[in-house]
Amino acid sequence: MSARRSAIATLLGLLTTLLLALGHREVGYARDEGIYFAASRQYAAWFADVVRAPGEALAAAGRDRRFRINHEHPALLKSVAGLSAQLLARPPAEGTSEAETEAETEAKTEAKTEAKTNDGFVDTGGAFPVMDEGAAMRLPAQVLAGVAVALLFAAAAATGGTCAGLLAAGAFILLPHVAFHAGLHAFDVPVATAILAVVLAYRRAQRSRGWGIGVGVVLGMAIAVKHNALFLGPLLAAHHFGALAFARVRGQTVRRSQCFPLHLVSMATIAPLVAVALWPWLWAHPVDRIVEYFTFHRQHAYYNTEYFGLNYNQPPMPISYPFVMTWATVPTVLLVLTGIGAAFALVRDAGRSPPVGVSGSFTVPLPEGWCRHDGALYIMMAAFPLVLIALPSTPVFGGTKHWITAYPFFALLAAHGWTELWRRAHRPHAWQAAALAVVLLPGAITTVLGHPFGMSQYAPLVGGARGAADLGLGRGFWGHAIATRLPQLGAIIGGATRLYVHDIHELAVLQYRREGRWPEGVTSVPPSRAQAGLVFHELHMATWEYALWEQLGTTAPVDVITLDGVPLVSIYAADAAERPR
Amino acid sequence: MSTTGTDRTTAWALRVLGAIVVLAAAESIAAALAARDPSPVMWPALADAIADRDDDDPVFVAQDWLGPTARMHVAAAAELTAVTHPDLHGVPRFHMIGWGDDGSKAIARALEGGPVPSLVQRREYGPLVWSTWTSPSTDVVLQTLTSGAVEVTTSGGPCRGRGTHRCAEGEVRPRIIEVDYRPRACLATAVSDGTTVRMRWPNVQLGERLRGHVGMGDFNARLRNDAPVRVVVRIGTQEVLRRTVTDLQGWSPLEIATDPGVAAVEVELTAGLGGSFGAKGYDGTHTRSTCIELRTIGGAP
Numbered sequence: 084m085s086a087r088r089s090a091i092a093t094l095l096g097l098l099t100t101l102l103l104a105l106g107h108r109e110v111g112y113a114r115d116e117g118i119y120f121a122a123s124r125q126y127a128a129w130f131a132d133v134v135r136a137p138g139e140a141l142a143a144a145g146r147d148r149r150f151r152i153n154h155e156h157p158a159l160l161k162s163v164a165g166l167s168a169q170l171l172a173r174p175p176a177e178g179t180s181e182a183e184t185e186a187e188t189e190a191k192t193e194a195k196t197e198a199k200t201n202d203g204f205v206d207t208g209g210a211f212p213v214m215d216e217g218a219a220m221r222l223p224a225q226v227l228a229g230v231a232v233a234l235l236f237a238a239a240a241a242t243g244g245t246c247a248g249l250l251a252a253g254a255f256i257l258l259p260h261v262a263f264h265a266g267l268h269a270f271d272v273p274v275a276t277a278i279l280a281v282v283l284a285y286r287r288a289q290r291s292r293g294w295g296i297g298v299g300v301v302l303g304m305a306i307a308v309k310h311n312a313l314f315l316g317p318l319l320a321a322h323h324f325g326a327l328a329f330a331r332v333r334g335q336t337v338r339r340s341q342c343f344p345l346h347l348v349s350m351a352t353i354a355p356l357v358a359v360a361l362w363p364w365l366w367a368h369p370v371d372r373i374v375e376y377f378t379f380h381r382q383h384a385y386y387n388t389e390y391f392g393l394n395y396n397q398p399p400m401p402i403s404y405p406f407v408m409t410w411a412t413v414p415t416v417l418l419v420l421t422g423i424g425a426a427f428a429l430v431r432d433a434g435r436s437p438p439v440g441v442s443g444s445f446t447v448p449l450p451e452g453w454c455r456h457d458g459a460l461y462i463m464m465a466a467f468p469l470v471l472i473a474l475p476s477t478p479v480f481g482g483t484k485h486w487i488t489a490y491p492f493f494a495l496l497a498a499h500g501w502t503e504l505w506r507r508a509h510r511p512h513a514w515q516a517a518a519l520a521v522v523l524l525p526g527a528i529t530t531v532l533g534h535p536f537g538m539s540q541y542a543p544l545v546g547g548a549r550g551a552a553d554l555g556l557g558r559g560f561w562g563h564a565i566a567t568r569l570p571q572l573g574a575i576i577g578g579a580t581r582l583y584v585h586d587i588h589e590l591a592v593l594q595y596r597r598e599g600r601w602p603e604g605v606t607s608v609p610p611s612r613a614q615a616g617l618v619f620h621e622l623h624m625a626t627w628e629y630a631l632w633e634q635l636g637t638t639a640p641v642d643v644i645t646l647d648g649v650p651l652v653s654i655y656a657a658d659a660a661e662r663p664r
Numbered sequence: 665m666s667t668t669g670t671d672r673t674t675a676w677a678l679r680v681l682g683a684i685v686v687l688a689a690a691e692s693i694a695a696a697l698a699a700r701d702p703s704p705v706m707w708p709a710l711a712d713a714i715a716d717r718d719d720d721d722p723v724f725v726a727q728d729w730l731g732p733t734a735r736m737h738v739a740a741a742a743e744l745t746a747v748t749h750p751d752l753h754g755v756p757r758f759h760m761i762g763w764g765d766d767g768s769k770a771i772a773r774a775l776e777g778g779p780v781p782s783l784v785q786r787r788e789y790g791p792l793v794w795s796t797w798t799s800p801s802t803d804v805v806l807q808t809l810t811s812g813a814v815e816v817t818t819s820g821g822p823c824r825g826r827g828t829h830r831c832a833e834g835e836v837r838p839r840i841i842e843v844d845y846r847p848r849a850c851l852a853t854a855v856s857d858g859t860t861v862r863m864r865w866p867n868v869q870l871g872e873r874l875r876g877h878v879g880m881g882d883f884n885a886r887l888r889n890d891a892p893v894r895v896v897v898r899i900g901t902q903e904v905l906r907r908t909v910t911d912l913q914g915w916s917p918l919e920i921a922t923d924p925g926v927a928a929v930e931v932e933l934t935a936g937l938g939g940s941f942g943a944k945g946y947d948g949t950h951t952r953s954t955c956i957e958l959r960t961i962g963g964a965p
Contacts (some may be wrong), residue, residue: 414695507674522685543698544691547695547699549698625845629847639739653732
């Protein structure tokens, strides 16, 4: 890649990270983040333990004490997030340090079964305290989103030029749901980045011994981010065997050494070792714990998902769900370009003539001249997550984040379609640049105008948030959409002190408190004790809103947080004179 | 490729690119339009206008999603009787407020076989629509049984208390229960498995119809318990309805033709199971409520 393109890729990555870091100050802590924050503190504490008392920390008991919490997900991202906080986080507000809140947290959350964890835990903020702890913990995921943007630019620009690179980058990050999830301390966009990196490494590994080994390392890191990456080995092997079969049909001689090449061996051997090495929880009783890990995800709790006015809780979801929701949340113009790109790529790959006198080997299985079937590779990676979610036997997973790993490959296919069209159009570069700006505009508008509620935003042709509400599509989940009101919340609820927080996780409340963002003196209580309450509008949670009406004696909220007029959160408070005592 | 072939390919590519740019431009305009929200200015104007109306007819909200904002701004839309209205029977005239919606869909859903009302007036406040409807039927609700005094008994004897009736097997009380994801004001029974609850109203003003609904609340309870409920209705000493209702029937309507006059009405509700089925089998701890509402409907007295 040229120095200019490297510079653009780097700049795009940095710009993405910066905008996410700044913008997500307005995005509330999503439900799962609460537990990840707590876990990250413990994981980072383990690294401090290793420095302070290595013998004790590296022993099984020392490892398990820190890594037991949230051990249903790998530790890599949470560890890095914890270390980021150790570096950059401001100290916790008075009365909210781990030691001070452990007893309170134990009483209210799933962490109550954990062993006492505060021995030797220094919870006084980072070495360079420049941001809230939550922001510091979100930063690694935001950096990874920047990496995805840079990788997409580089990959697409390599074959289609700068405009194609910009299109690929924009077609990913300028999607409201991607931009929303990209800024969270969660695994969805990080694993999308990791899967993109593995696929690009695999592609290089077809012609490079170094990448043949490297792809195993990258895959191991991807698995250490989230389990989605576990599908990659079989998928990429299928692609490789498909490419060999295609070559053979075309009269090419396929050697036995090409059938079990270095990259597949690397992915089968190095990747598991790297993944286990990056997850100290698995160092003790690895077989039992790996079995437990797989069992947990095979029997994943069902999420509630609203789809055309119906709540789905148990499989099968309608097969159309991921496809319709993709159309409903991604601008149609990008989907059209993706389709065009897929068609061009398949036609190109099918039309390739086999090279003469070039043989593959163990280390270079598909050498120069052999078709790498990029089209089939990207289409497979774009389609697989959606097809998996669509299967009737798949547990009901919630929103678009569960197939967000497909979107980088949508972006690469869209960029390919773009490149091929302009190659045939024979028009000046300026035309392409102008058209690019127009094509990226719908995504950019919906992303910017949907902020900080990107998860609740819908594509223009659906009619945005209002159109989706009319259709009965979900308005969000995870209880995050309150952050912008937190500074006024105490006044909004008229001085009430007992607040029903509904879908905000207790650990997210704790995080707000640690950062001094939670209203002073307000404690969270069940509806039956509430003087005020929050309701995050989800179909299956309507009952809690009515429970609040009964408790507070009113059906009229005192405030409603909306996106384009669509209520996301209602805030209720009893009249001060009639407040429950 | 020949020159003609190249030209053709170029023209084709330009047409496709042109279509893509037009689509993108259209989507951009649609995105900007979708994000326009003049409602913060328009709600107060609408609220004032509705507050100044010269009738007491109920104000319903056309779209479920609009409910919270509508209730926050428009006091009449927040009245419990409007928010929890069971259907449109016995409502000769009413108002609807919606976002670009005069309420036709909501009316169709709530009619439950009743006569189709006609639109009397439609006023617009930016995107907000206030429409007024009248029904060809002049029938009104004569008495809402389930919001008034009631005698409650079980096999364990009379239940004690007014409002909340405490029985040996549990309790019966007026509640707002989620059935079919909507708020329903009803008498909710929460009693141990197999208990038959008898609710009796000794002096009911009957009209042409006794109408009501039965449903099971709430969502999580329905998810873990599919047991049906038996409903028996008597007027005087005569049994006029016996039906088994399941949670799949949602907000299940019942209607009985009646002779105008005063009579005793008795309802028996028997929920076989009120607990929940989980991974560890059946847990009889009460979680599911059976919700019943009853009204008498007839010509205005």
